[in-house]
Amino acid sequence: MRTxxxxxxxxxxxxxxxxxxxxxxxxxxxxxxxxxxxxxxxxRAGFIExxxxxxxxxxxxxxxATMLGVAAAIFVTRQTGRDFRTIxxxxxxxxxxxxxxxxLALAVPAVGFGPLPTIVALFLYGLLPIVENSIAGLEGxxxxxxxxxxxxxxxxxxxxxxxxxxxxxxxxxxxxxxxxTIGIGTATxxxxxxxxxxxxxxFDGLAGNKLPYVLQGAVLVALFAIVTDxxxxxxxxxxxxxxx
Amino acid sequence: xxxxxxxxxxxSKSYDGRxxxxxLTLSVPKGALCVLLGxxxxxxxxxxxxxxxxxxxxxxxxxVGGEDVLQVxxxxxxxxxxxxxxxxxxxxxxxxxDNIATVPRLLGWPPARVRDRVVELLTLLRLDPETYGAKxxxxxxxxxxQRVGVxxxxxxxxxxxLMDEPFGAVDxxxxxxxxxxxxxxxxxxxxxxxxxxxxxEEALRLATTIAIMDRGRLAQTGTPLEIVxxxxxxxxxxxxGGQGMGLKLLSVRxxxxxxxxxxxxxxxxIAADATLxxxxxxxxxxxxxxxxxxxxxxxxxxxxxxxxxx
Numbered sequence: 001m002r003t004x005x006x007x008x009x010x011x012x013x014x015x016x017x018x019x020x021x022x023x024x025x026x027x028x029x030x031x032x033x034x035x036x037x038x039x040x041x042x043x044r045a046g047f048i049e050x051x052x053x054x055x056x057x058x059x060x061x062x063x064x065a066t067m068l069g070v071a072a073a074i075f076v077t078r079q080t081g082r083d084f085r086t087i088x089x090x091x092x093x094x095x096x097x098x099x100x101x102x103x104l105a106l107a108v109p110a111v112g113f114g115p116l117p118t119i120v121a122l123f124l125y126g127l128l129p130i131v132e133n134s135i136a137g138l139e140g141x142x143x144x145x146x147x148x149x150x151x152x153x154x155x156x157x158x159x160x161x162x163x164x165x166x167x168x169x170x171x172x173x174x175x176x177x178x179x180x181t182i183g184i185g186t187a188t189x190x191x192x193x194x195x196x197x198x199x200x201x202x203f204d205g206l207a208g209n210k211l212p213y214v215l216q217g218a219v220l221v222a223l224f225a226i227v228t229d230x231x232x233x234x235x236x237x238x239x240x241x242x243x244x
Numbered sequence: 245x246x247x248x249x250x251x252x253x254x255x256s257k258s259y260d261g262r263x264x265x266x267x268l269t270l271s272v273p274k275g276a277l278c279v280l281l282g283x284x285x286x287x288x289x290x291x292x293x294x295x296x297x298x299x300x301x302x303x304x305x306x307x308v309g310g311e312d313v314l315q316v317x318x319x320x321x322x323x324x325x326x327x328x329x330x331x332x333x334x335x336x337x338x339x340x341x342d343n344i345a346t347v348p349r350l351l352g353w354p355p356a357r358v359r360d361r362v363v364e365l366l367t368l369l370r371l372d373p374e375t376y377g378a379k380x381x382x383x384x385x386x387x388x389x390q391r392v393g394v395x396x397x398x399x400x401x402x403x404x405x406l407m408d409e410p411f412g413a414v415d416x417x418x419x420x421x422x423x424x425x426x427x428x429x430x431x432x433x434x435x436x437x438x439x440x441x442x443x444x445e446e447a448l449r450l451a452t453t454i455a456i457m458d459r460g461r462l463a464q465t466g467t468p469l470e471i472v473x474x475x476x477x478x479x480x481x482x483x484x485g486g487q488g489m490g491l492k493l494l495s496v497r498x499x500x501x502x503x504x505x506x507x508x509x510x511x512x513x514i515a516a517d518a519t520l521x522x523x524x525x526x527x528x529x530x531x532x533x534x535x536x537x538x539x540x541x542x543x544x545x546x547x548x549x550x551x552x553x554x
Contacts, residue, residue: 148333151298151406152347152396153322166337 061122073134118190133175137168255304326397387418513538
């Protein structure tokens with residue numbers, strides 16, 4: 001009964017929401033812990049504004065990486081794309097090896113300041129886990145199920161839609177989960193090139209030697225990542241094929 | 245002559261220059277249960293899979309129901325041919341009822357008709373529709389999964405059923421029961437079945453026709469009795485019988501053909517359509533040298549120990 005009350009996502013999410021809406025009520029705590037810093041609470045932008053922007057960056061790059069990553073995995077697990085399998089994983093690996101900070105440095109001259117270079121960096125950085133997991137998931141579909149599907153006259157598209165993707169979904173989702181959760185932390189560096197994220201108070205705090213801002217940004221970004229991860233866990237339980 | 249349902253004419257298939265099936269010609273009459281029998285690698289599975297074009301053949305011609313299979317789109321062809329395999333290939337994320345409904349749904353049957361058909365098939369395979377329809381494959385035993393696999397192959401009421409070692413992975417007791425089911429279903433539905441196995445006992449029990457294959461070629465075709473009594477080559481003799489040839493003969497010969505009419509004997513009668521092997525078993529367990537034989541409940545004669553070696 002009321003199992004959702006026991007869901008950690010709910011409680012962590014609640015804590016996150018309260019801090020987001022009402023960080024100000026912690027003003028006395030920060031005033032006591034860090035005397036001399038004025039104002040005690042970061043106020044160059046609202047935390048909700050930061051959150052919306054941060055979420056937007058991660059969602060956009062995550063959606064793009066998921067679409068491209070899954071599509072690439074589907075392609076290289078087909079007969080026609082088999083030869084490109086190594087190339088695809090190598091490219092994705094390079095994308096992840098490249099430090100996001102370096103990508104930002106290269107992207108800014110090309111696309112200018114603001115959210116766009118951050119999205120590019122997050123997208124490249126997040127591609128690998130999605131590509132690898134999607135390939136693993138699709139290749140993990142039991143050969144017998146594939147054989148039976150073909151033998152019963154499912155078309156390639158029906159086989160992909162009804163058999164392969166549903167069976168691979170939990171593994172693909174695990175890749176998206178890793179990618180997005182890491183992306184939330186990584187997105188903070190976007191603030192160095194003009195994107196609004198929870199990294200903004202962190203970098204402002206570091207530059208102006210205002211530790212409370214660093215703390216506020218760090219706590220919020222950590223909670224954001226944890227809540228997202230917990231929500232993915234809920235989704236993964238829903239998505240797990242009922243047959244396993 | 246019964247019209248052929250499946251005609252394979254001079255079909256060859258090679259992988260990387262290595263011939264797997266060479267110039268194979270085989271005709272399966274309508275309503276037959278044709279067993280493709282042979283050792284591993286003899287090309288029997290490849291042959292089976294060329295009938296529904298899972299394996300494209302290099303040359304020759306395959307016709308199903310008089311129609312050249314190359315003239316039909318592969319997916320469409322396969323929806324008209326039942327297909328059951330050893331590992332069942334049940335979709336683990338679908339319930340039993342949905343698994344069985346696969347082909348009818350592909351064919352666009354109305355939902356009510358699909359539901360009725362699923363219940364009918366579960367009943368045919370002796371699985372209670374109430375209990376089993378909503379289960380997932382992993383909740384079933386190996387034998388039950390295989391029953392569902394057979395039900396799924398029969399779902400759209402195909403005229404032809406292809407079975408690739410369907411009972412190769414189940415325990416002997418379950419296999420025996422499943423073989424009984426296939427024999428019963430074959431009799432009841434009159435479907436043309438092509439059945440691949442390397443198990444000679446299974447072949448002798450089920451087949452109306454056996455096609456023995458050796459290194460991609462047909463070694464012999466015939467009824468089980470013909471194969472055992474008149475093997476066409478040393479290969480067939482070794483494969484079918486070896487040391488146990490005598491016992492194989494007993495297991496394909498029927499009491500009806502060997503009984504002495506008009507005589508009678510003590511004890512419970514044995515059925516005329518029993519095999520000589522069953523008669524021998526009954527004699528041994530009852531310590532009796534002679535058994536009465538009944539046909540449809542009426543004693544028609546006797547069979548004696550000496551008759552077995554005539």
